[in-house]
Amino acid sequence: MAIEKDFFRQVMGCFATGVTVVTTQHEGELGGLTVNAFCSVSLDPPLVLVCIDRNSSTLQLMHESKRFAVNMLRDDQEAISRCFATHSEERFDRFCEVPYRTIATGAPVLDHVLAFIDARVVAEYPGGDHMIFLGQVEAMGTDGKVIFADDELARQQPSLISGNGAGSSREPLAFFRGKYRQLTEQAQALVSTLNEEVGK
Secondary structure: OOOOHHHHHHHHOOOOEEOEEEEEEEOOEEEEEEEOOEEEEEEOOEEEEEEEEOOOHHHHHHHHHOEEEEEEOEOOOHHHHHHHOOOOHHHHHHHHHOOEEEOOOOOEEEOOOOEEEEEEEEEEEEEOOEEEEEEEEEEEEEOOEEEEOOHHHHHHOHHHHOOOOOOOOOOEOEEEOOEEEOOOHHHHHHHHHHHHHHHO
């Protein structure tokens, strides 16, 4: 029996994820799309991966630029996620009107996100109807703090962190069973308890 695409999507939708906007820039052209297929791969060296649909207009930009930023969205940024998930003039011509800055690689890091990772592409792999981009972390930030892989870059650009990761007092935007979700107070308490147990 063949795997049905719709049922596969339904089953995978039972795995709750955070919501990110992956961005890139090549020769002045900006690109970004909403992604939940993102994860950490390695601590040493620090590596992450993102999966991009082969039909995405951002795919070629990422391939050419060899850089991307993963912008982890807050629970009040659903509109940003929706914009970067559409085929609209607002997305392609106006970058969803979201302010951004560059940190290490030149990929756009959106202002006021929960956290971000700025990475350089070190490998690309075919993954069915998606391409898998493996990125080495060059900078990352949350709680108003940014860490650079290159100490010299950190010394040269100490002011770039303003506004980035500043929204960390908020909760993450989540996606589950095809819908955007916010963590309830009960869920937040459970996460806090689990974190305390892990820290023991």
